[in-house]
Each structure stands twice: as structure tokens, then as C-alpha cells.
Amino acid sequence: MIAPSFYLLLASVLFAIGAIGVLVRRNAIVVFMCIELMLNAANLVFVTFARQRADVSGHVYVMLVMAVAAAEVAVGLAIIVALFRERRTVNVDELRELRG
Amino acid sequence: MRPESYSLLYLIPLLPLIGAATLTLVGARLPKALVVLVALGGSLGAFAASIASTWVFYRLQETPLEAVLWEWIAVGRYTFDFTLGFDALTSALILVVTGVGFLIHVYSVGYMKEDPGFFRYFAYLNFFIFAMSILALGRSLPVMFIGWEGVGLASYLLIGFWYSDPEKALAGKKAFIVNRIGDFGFLIGIFTLVGLFGTGDFQLLKEAAAGLRDLDEVLKIGIFAGYTPRAVITFACLSLFVGACGKSAQIPLYVWLPDAMAGPTPVSALIHAATMVTAGVYMVVRLNFFFSPSVAPIAMHVIAWVGGLTAIFAASIGLAQNDIKKVLAYSTVSQLGYMFLAAGLGAYSAAVFHLVTHAFFKACLFLGSGAVIHALHGEQDMRRMGGLRRPLPVVFWTFLISTLALAGVAPLAGFFSKDAILARAFDVSRPLWMLGFLGAGLTALYMGRLLGLTFFGSARYNAAHGADVGHGADAAHGHGTAKEIHLHKPDLWMRTPLILLGALAAVAGLLNLPHVFHLEGVAGGHALETQWFDHYLSSVVGAPQVLLDAGIEWLLMGVSVVWAVFWLFAGYAIYRRGPSATLERATRSGPARWAHVVLREKWFVDEVYEYVIVIPVRTMASFFALFIDPFVIDGLFVKGSALGVRSSGRGLSWLQTGNIQSYATVFVVAVAAIILWAV
Numbered sequence: 001m002i003a004p005s006f007y008l009l010l011a012s013v014l015f016a017i018g019a020i021g022v023l024v025r026r027n028a029i030v031v032f033m034c035i036e037l038m039l040n041a042a043n044l045v046f047v048t049f050a051r052q053r054a055d056v057s058g059h060v061y062v063m064l065v066m067a068v069a070a071a072e073v074a075v076g077l078a079i080i081v082a083l084f085r086e087r088r089t090v091n092v093d094e095l096r097e098l099r100g
Numbered sequence: 101m102r103p104e105s106y107s108l109l110y111l112i113p114l115l116p117l118i119g120a121a122t123l124t125l126v127g128a129r130l131p132k133a134l135v136v137l138v139a140l141g142g143s144l145g146a147f148a149a150s151i152a153s154t155w156v157f158y159r160l161q162e163t164p165l166e167a168v169l170w171e172w173i174a175v176g177r178y179t180f181d182f183t184l185g186f187d188a189l190t191s192a193l194i195l196v197v198t199g200v201g202f203l204i205h206v207y208s209v210g211y212m213k214e215d216p217g218f219f220r221y222f223a224y225l226n227f228f229i230f231a232m233s234i235l236a237l238g239r240s241l242p243v244m245f246i247g248w249e250g251v252g253l254a255s256y257l258l259i260g261f262w263y264s265d266p267e268k269a270l271a272g273k274k275a276f277i278v279n280r281i282g283d284f285g286f287l288i289g290i291f292t293l294v295g296l297f298g299t300g301d302f303q304l305l306k307e308a309a310a311g312l313r314d315l316d317e318v319l320k321i322g323i324f325a326g327y328t329p330r331a332v333i334t335f336a337c338l339s340l341f342v343g344a345c346g347k348s349a350q351i352p353l354y355v356w357l358p359d360a361m362a363g364p365t366p367v368s369a370l371i372h373a374a375t376m377v378t379a380g381v382y383m384v385v386r387l388n389f390f391f392s393p394s395v396a397p398i399a400m401h402v403i404a405w406v407g408g409l410t411a412i413f414a415a416s417i418g419l420a421q422n423d424i425k426k427v428l429a430y431s432t433v434s435q436l437g438y439m440f441l442a443a444g445l446g447a448y449s450a451a452v453f454h455l456v457t458h459a460f461f462k463a464c465l466f467l468g469s470g471a472v473i474h475a476l477h478g479e480q481d482m483r484r485m486g487g488l489r490r491p492l493p494v495v496f497w498t499f500l501i502s503t504l505a506l507a508g509v510a511p512l513a514g515f516f517s518k519d520a521i522l523a524r525a526f527d528v529s530r531p532l533w534m535l536g537f538l539g540a541g542l543t544a545l546y547m548g549r550l551l552g553l554t555f556f557g558s559a560r561y562n563a564a565h566g567a568d569v570g571h572g573a574d575a576a577h578g579h580g581t582a583k584e585i586h587l588h589k590p591d592l593w594m595r596t597p598l599i600l601l602g603a604l605a606a607v608a609g610l611l612n613l614p615h616v617f618h619l620e621g622v623a624g625g626h627a628l629e630t631q632w633f634d635h636y637l638s639s640v641v642g643a644p645q646v647l648l649d650a651g652i653e654w655l656l657m658g659v660s661v662v663w664a665v666f667w668l669f670a671g672y673a674i675y676r677r678g679p680s681a682t683l684e685r686a687t688r689s690g691p692a693r694w695a696h697v698v699l700r701e702k703w704f705v706d707e708v709y710e711y712v713i714v715i716p717v718r719t720m721a722s723f724f725a726l727f728i729d730p731f732v733i734d735g736l737f738v739k740g741s742a743l744g745v746r747s748s749g750r751g752l753s754w755l756q757t758g759n760i761q762s763y764a765t766v767f768v769v770a771v772a773a774i775i776l777w778a779v
Contacts, residue, residue, distance in 0.1 A: 023765050031761075092760055099758030 007048040015041035028080050028090040032073075039069050103303065106156055106165035108149070109184045112194065113233040115145035119226035127219030136209050139222035143205045143229050147198035150233075154191045162188060162639055164303075166239060173242070180300060185239030189640040192452055192633075193236045193382055196459045197375045201229045203597035204370040207467050210593030211366055211474060221261060221364065228254035232375055236382065241290045241300035244383070248286065248347065251376045252279045258371060259363040271362035278356040282346015289340030293390075295323050296332050302386060309333075309389040333390050337399035340387065341406075344380025349433045350440060351410045355706055357433055361425040365470030368425060373432045373466050374459035381439040381455055385448045388641050393446050404444025408525075408535035411437030413703070415542035419549070420699035423480045424469045427550050431506065432462055434539060441536060442521040445528050448641035449612075449634045450520040456633075457513035457608045461502040464601035468499035471590040471598065472554060476561050482550065483679050487559035491587050494595050496555050498602030503551055505605040507544040507664045510657070515664075516609035519657055523614070526656060527647045537660070544664040548671020556676040561585060614657070616650045 014037055021034030043062045050058025084090055119142025127135055157165055165186035172182040186194075205225060212221050231250025238244035252275075260272025294300050297308045315330040324332045344350070349357035360372045371377070384391045384403065393400050411434045418430035435458050442451035473480055475492060489496045505512035508519065518540060525533035562585060590598070612633035634644035648656075674680050687696040698704070757763075 019768055023761055023768065095760070096758030099756060 004048050004052050007044060011041045011044040011048070014038075014044065026091050026093055028083070028092055028095075031092060032076055032080065035076075036069060036073070039065060103164040103166040103185065104160055105167065106153065106186070107167045109153055109165060109167040109186055109237060110169060111149040112146050112153065112198070112237060113184075113230050115149065116142040116226040116229035116233070118142060119145075120223050120230055123219050123223035123226065127223055130219065132218060135219045135222055139226055140202070140205050140209070142226045143198065143202040146229055146233060147195075147202045150191070150194045150198045153186050154195060157186055157188075157191060164639075178294070178298060180240060180242050182243060183239040183301065184234075184237040184243070185302065186237065187640055188637050189382070189385060189452065190236055192456060192637070193378075194233060196456055197232045197236060198229065200374045200459050200463050200601070201225075201232070201370055203600055204366045204374075204463065204467070207369075207470070207594050207597040208364070208366040210591045211470055212364060213593075215364075217261065221258075224254055224257045224261070225367070225370070228258070228371060228376070232379075235379055239302055241293065241302075241305075244386075245286065245290060248343070248379060248383075249283065251371070251379065252276065252283070252347070255279075255360065255371050255376055258367040259360045261363055261367070265362075268362040271356075271359040275356040275360050278353050279346045282343045282353050284343075285339045285341070285346070286343025289336045289338075289343065292332060292336035292339060296329070296336070305387075306389045309395070315395065330395065334396040334399050337387075337390055337396045338402060340383065341380075341399065341403055344383055344440075345406065346380075348377050348380030348436045348440070350380070350406050350437065351413060354410065354414065354433045355709060358426055358429040358702070361423070361429050365425065365466060365473060368429070369463045369466030369470065372429065373462040377432060377436055378439065378455045378459070381436065381443055381451055384440070384443045385452055385641060388446075388448050391443065400444050400446065402444070403440050404529070404532055407437045407440025407442075407444055408532045408539075409437070410434065411441060411539040412535050412542065413437075415539045415546065416699055417702045418546040419542060420696060422482055424472065424482050424485070424550065424554060425466075425480055427482075427546055428462070428465055428469060431465075431543065431546065432458075434543060435462065435506070438518060438521050438536060438539070441532060442524060445524050445532070447521060447524040449637040449644060450517065450524055452637060452641075453612045453633050454514075454517035454521060456611070457505070457517040457605070460601055460608050461505040461512075461514055461605035464498055464502040464598060464605050465506065467594070467598050467601065468495050468502065469554075471495045471594055474594070475587045475589065477585060477588065479561060482553040484561050485554045485559075486557040486561070486678055487555070489555040492555075492589065494598060495590060498598045498605075499555070500551065501602045502605045503547045504668075507547050507668045508540055508660060509664050509668070510661050511609060513605050513608035515657075515661065516612060516614065519660060520612065520614065522660060523648055523653055523656055526652075537663070540660060541663055541667045544667035545671045548668040548673075549675045550671075551668075552672040552675035553678065556672070557678045560678055614653060615644075616653045616657075 018034040018037035018041060021037065022031050025031050025034065043065055046058045046062045046065070050056065050062075080090060083095070087095070089095075119138050122138050123130075123135060127138075130138070153165060157163070167184045169182045169184065171179060173180040205222070208221065208225065212218055215221065228251060231247050231254055233247070235244055235247025235251060238247055256272045256276040256279075259275050260269045263269045263272070290300060293305065297305055299305060299308070312329055315333075316328050318328055319325050319332075342353075345353045357372060357377065361368055363372070390396060391400065391403070414430045414433035414437060418427050418434065421427045421430060435454070439451045439454050439458070442448070442454060471492065472485065472488060472495060475488070475495075476485065479485065501512065505514035508515045510516075518536075522533060522536050522540070525536050613630040615630050618630045631644050638644060674683060687693050701707075
């Protein structure tokens with residue numbers, strides 16, 4: 001059996017990749033995928049601990065997170081499509097209408 | 101004595117209030133007859149309700165009546181009910197207020213007939229009756245204060261009734277401001293008493309005053325800890341007396357009353373002679389368990405001396421005034437001084453008795469002067485009157501009776517009331533008696549002068565009605581510069597109140613004959629009823645005292661009648677042919693000239709106030725208006741704070757890039773920092 005620390009390490013790496021992706025990528029779709037990556041990193045941590053502590057509630061949270069993520073994808077992609085139709089771009093640097 | 105509940109007391113203030121409200125709201129659209137009906141109905145209703153209440157009071161063996169209308173203020177452990185009360189003192193005042201008030205309403209119908217502000221005038225007048233009855237009926241200091249302020253408002257509105265004339269509007273403002281100064285003292289007094297006793301109710305205050313065991317024991321608890329009750333009560337009395345000085349025109353706050361003559365003459369009669377200005381006297385007598393020589397001797401000395409000095413001071417000014425209403429105004433100030441002199445000496449019932457008789461004869465005098473002014477189309481200068489005895493007989497005779505009553509000629513009303521005061525003063529303090537006695541001589545002198553100038557001699561109004569006419573005249577009535585003026589004779593509306601008040605001025609003295617009149621076998625084998633009024637008021641102010649022995653009292657009475665008649669005749673004799681040429685020559689140089697100028701210019705008190713108070717206040721106000729307001733208030737506070745917000749917003753707005761990723765960077769870095777710090 002592989003030690004839990006490896007799973008946690010993997011989850012940390014995935015999360016860091018996702019966070020950096022959100023911060024540095026310009027393409028809204030990529031940013032969006034990076035958010036999914038962070039969510040799944042969190043899921044991985046959940047199952048790791050559920051498994052280690054033999055507690056089923058971690059699995060339940062994973063299901064919940066996946067369901068929310070799915071809903072989020074639907075809404076988020078719809079917003080991106082609408083944005084593209086309106087502005088012909090998905091570059092987040094160009095979407096700064098809220099500038100003070 | 102426990103008061104009896106009698107809820108119909110509320111009708112006394114309510115009826116005139118309804119009248120005032122109706123006239124204010126729809127008066128402009130009502131025909132004149134209906135305005136008269138509403139106004140007279142309101143005041144007559146109040147008079148009827150007062151008589152009914154007095155009757156009930158009398159039938160219940162003079163048990164005080166009360167009507168708790170509603171709980172008014174409840175703060176912490178203090179509650180103030182809106183309570184009306186009715187006892188012997190209230191009945192005396194309320195009958196005068198509503199009775200004389202009604203007569204003056206009647207008179208005003210004739211006097212104000214042609215004024216465009218007819219309905220407005222009666223709305224104010226009804227409102228005045230309402231406020232004055234609250235003042236008289238209120239059974240606690242806070243309720244009384246409502247009436248106190250209400251009559252002040254009515255007075256202000258009516259003094260400035262012809263507001264398009266800036267001088268009259270200014271007189272109204274002066275009355276209001278001077279009264280504010282007094283009212284400030286009045287409020288301090290109320291707060292002090294409420295702070296000491298926890299209540300403003302007269303009944304409870306009286307019980308609390310009676311329950312104080314030792315007036316000189318230093319208080320240990322409460323907000324006045326460290327002071328003796330006597331000191332606190334003396335402070336409260338003096339503060340309340342400041343209020344009384346304002347409302348009742350005593351030194352040093354009397355200056356508004358002569359200027360208040362800018363109002364229509366019936367208003368001067370009702371508010372500035374008969375009723376409102378006596379509120380201060382009423383208040384002092386009402387609180388006689390504090391205003392008492394045994395409780396607050398210092399305050400009482402102050403009151404008696406202020407009263408005595410005002411009596412003689414104002415009378416001296418009255419000698420040299422040429423405006424008929426100004427003479428009467430200073431006479432009122434002087435007579436109010438007599439009332440305070442009496443109250444300050446503890447002769448409360450004498451003070452109230454003088455209040456009542458003064459209300460009759462002074463109202464009659466003012467209404468008479470109003471009839472004269474009306475007849476002469478607004479002329480108020482006595483130098484341009486004269487000879488009015490024949491064309492205005494009713495006015496002349498009622499005026500004559502009231503003048504004799506005011507001067508203190510037996511057996512008219514003023515003789516008995518003034519003599520009661522002087523007898524008391526003679527007994528307690530000779531210097532004060534001297535002031536009162538000299539004041540009585542001056543009173544007779546200026547009234548003789550007034551009578552001589554106005555009603556005797558030749559008619560001077562025709563020739564003099566030329567270009568220099570018009571200062572201070574009743575605006576609504578002054579018109580034209582016709583050579584031969586047509587006298588406006590008083591109509592029935594005006595004559596009836598004159599006659600009734602004249603009759604009252606003649607006979608009101610019977611209410612309170614001095615005890616020496618208790619002669620066997622004069623009135624059909626029975627002794628004359630004496631000191632009836634003293635006994636009537638005794639439930640409020642204590643039993644009457646007989647101090648002087650009969651011989652001295654007879655002597656005093658004889659001397660004061662001779663004294664009054666002498667000066668009255670002197671005034672008449674000098675002035676009956678008009679402004680005296682001999683006197684004019686005598687006052688052209690030397691000390692006589694100075695005396696004349698000083699009196700004519702009213703001892704320069706207004707000028708002193710102008711330079712000591714008004715101009716410094718104005719200067720300070722200008723300073724604030726020109727520097728503090730634009731630079732500190734506007735510049736620093738208003739514009740400064742706006743500028744601060746705007747520039748800090750602009751400064752911080754560069755953070756708001758609109759770039760989602762920079763926000764997210766801050767977010768991630770911050771979360772990481774928090775986690776690192778926490779773990």
C-alpha cells in the first residue's frame with residue numbers, strides 16, 4: 001500500500017498547478033480548467049483522509065464537490081460562451097470593465 | 101384636602117382652542133359674521149365653563165377640583181401627568197381671564213371691523229385664551245409652562261399683528277426675545293424643583309414642602325447633595341422669578357412691554373395689561389409654599405424690592421411720555437411692581453386682589469384709549485388730542501372712573517387693593533412703603549396729566565393733523581391728512597365692554613374690604629362683610645392676618661386718598677389746557693431740563709441695553725457669520741469632509757484594476773499568509 005503522504009503530495013502539486021494557472025493564464029477557459037484542477041486536488045485530500053481514518057463522510061463530501069463542480073461548469077461555460085459572443089475574446093486581461 | 105375629580109375642566113381650554121383652530125384653518129373663507137360667532141362662542145364658552153367650574157367648586161365646600169387628562173411624560177421614575185386643577189386662586193384668575201377676555205373679544209369686533217386680518221386676529225385672540233387658561237389651570241409646573249409659552253407666542257403674534265410695518269414686527273421680536281431670557285430662568289427653576297422633589301405637581305410639591313423637616317440640614321443624596329434645601333429652594337425661587345420678571349415686565353426685563361403697544365389696542369388691554377403680564381404674579385402666589393418669608397427669605401426680599409423699585413421707576417417714566425398707550429404701558433409695569441411688592445412681602449391675597457382690580461380698570465383704560473385712538477383715526481399723541489370729553493361721553497366717564505380707581509381714590513376698586521398692599525408694606529418695611537407711596541403719587545400725577553391732555557381743554561386734533569402725523573399710529577386706522585377730521589364714534593360693540601369694565605372698576609373693591617370696615621350697624625344692622633377675598637383665597641395662601649391697628653390703618657387710608665387726589669388734580673390742573681407752556685419754559689434749561697430728558701428717554705435703559713447687550717451680540721453674530729461660518733463650518737467641516745472623502749477615494753481607486761487575476765493574486769497570497777501565520 002502506498003503511504004497517504006504521497007497522495008497528499010500529489011494533491012498539493014495539483015493544487016499549486018491549478019492556483020498558479022488561475023493567476024497567470026490569460027485564456028478564460030484555461031483559467032476555468034485550473035479551477036477544476038484545484039477542486040479535484042481537494043477531492044483527492046478528502047478521499048485520502050477518508051480512507052486512512054475509515055470514515056465514509058469524506059466520500060460523501062467528494063460526491064458533493066463533484067456535483068457542485070458539475071453545476072459550476074455548466075454555468076461557467078455558459079458565461080464564457082456568452083462573453084465570447086459579446087466581445088469576440090476570452091482573454092481575461094481585456095475584460096476589465098470594473099476598473100476604478 | 102383631596103381634590104375632587106371633575107373632568108369637565110378641560111372644556112375651559114378646549115372651547116377657545118376649537119375656535120382658534122377653526123379660524124386658522126377656514127377663517128379666511130368664512131363670512132365676517134361667522135368669524136365673530138366662532139370667536140365670541142369660543143371665549144364665551146370658556147367663560148361659561150369657568151363659571152360652571154367655580155359653581156361646582158363652591159358647591160363642594162371649596163374642595164379643589166382636578167381633571168387628569170392623560171399621562172404625558174414617563175421617564176424613569178418620573179411621571180408627569182397632564183393634569184388640570186381648579187382651586188380658589190385658579191377660579192379668581194380664570195374668571196378674570198375668560199370674563200375680561202370675552203369683553204375684549206366683543207370690543208374687538210367693533211375695533212377691528214375694517215381690518216383685512218379680521219379672522220387672523222380672532223384666531224390669535226382665541227388661541228391666547230386657550231393658552232392662558234392652560235397656564236391658570238395647569239396643576240403642575242410643566243403644564244403651566246405650556247401655557248406660559250403659549251401666551252408668549254400669542255403675545256408675539258399679536259404685537260406683530262401688523263407685520264408689514266417693520267417697526268411693529270421688531271417690537272414683536274423684542275417681546276419674544278426678552279421673554280426667552282425670562283423663560284430660561286423659569287425652566288431652570290422648574291428643573292431645580294423637579295430635581296429636588298421629583299415632581300412638578302403643585303399638590304405634591306406643597307406636601308413635600310410641608311414634609312421637609314429641617315431646611316438647613318445639608319442634603320446627603322440626590323443631585324443637590326452638599327447643599328441645604330433652603331439654598332436649593334432659594335435658587336429655584338430666584339430662577340422662577342427671572343421668568344416672572346420677563347413675563348410680568350419687571351426690572352430688568354420690562355423693556356419689551358412698552359414696545360408691545362405696537363399691537364392692536366384691545367390686545368394691549370387683554371394681554372399686556374389685564375391677563376398675561378400678571379402670570380408671573382400668579383406663579384409666585386401659586387408657589388407660595390416656596391415663595392414664603394420663612395422658606396426663602398432672600399428670594400422674597402429680592403422680589404419685594406424689585407417690585408417696589410419697578411413700581412416707582414416705571415411710574416416716573418410714565419410722567420413724560422406723550423403717546424397715550426405708552427403712558428398706560430408704563431403704568432401697567434408700575435402696577436405689576438405693586439403686585440410683586442405685595443407678593444414679596446407675603447401678602448399674597450393682596451397681590452391677587454390687585455391683579456383682579458387692575459385687570460378691570462386697566463383693561464377699561466386701554467379700551468378707552470383704543471376708543472380715543474379709533475375716534476381720531478389712529479392718532480396716539482396726547483399733544484394732538486384734547487377736548488374729547490364732549491364728543492365721547494361714554495369713553496370719558498368710564499375712563500374717568502378707571503383713572504380714579506387706578507390712582508387709588510376711595511371707594512373705587514384700586515383704592516382698596518393698593519391700600520391693602522401699602523398697609524402691608526407699612527407694617528413690614530418702611531422703605532418699601534415709601535417707594536409704594538411715592539409711586540402712588542406719581543401714578544396719580546401721570547393719570548391726571550393723561551386725563552387733562554386727552555379729554556379736557558380745546559380740541560387740538562384738527563389743526564395738528566398734518567404732515568408730521570403717523571409715528572406709531574395704529575396702521576389700519578390712519579388715513580389721510582384731512583384738515584377737519586371726522587370723529588369715529590365708538591359703536592355698541594365697543595361701548596358695552598367699556599361700560600361693564602367701568603362698572604367693575606368701580607365696585608370690585610367690595611370683594612375685599614379692609615378689616616377696619618367691619619363696622620356694626622352700617623348695612624341694615626349687620627356688619628359689613630370684610631376681607632371676603634382674603635378668606636376665599638385662604639385655602640391656597642393661608643389665613644389673612646390683621647397686623648395694623650385700626651387707627652393707623654384709617655390714617656394711612658386717609659393720607660393716601662388725599663395724596664392721590666392732590667396729585668391727580670395737580671396733573672389735571674397743569675395739563676388741562678394742553679401741553680403746558682409754563683412747564684415747557686421751565687424745562688428748557690438747568691436740572692429740570694435734564695430730568696425731563698431722562699424721563700422722556702426712559703432713563704436711557706433701551707440705549708444701555710443696545711450698547712451693552714444688543715450690539716455686542718450682533719457684533720459676535722456678524723463675526724460668526726462672516727468668518728466662522730464660511731471658513732470653519734462651511735470650509736473646514738462641510739467642504740473639508742467632502743474633499744477628504746473624495747481625495748481618499750481617488751487615491752484608493754488605483755487598487756481597483758478590474759483585472760480579476762490581480763484580485764485573485766492578493767487573495768491567494770493573503771490566504772497563504774494567514775495559513776502560515778495560523779499554523
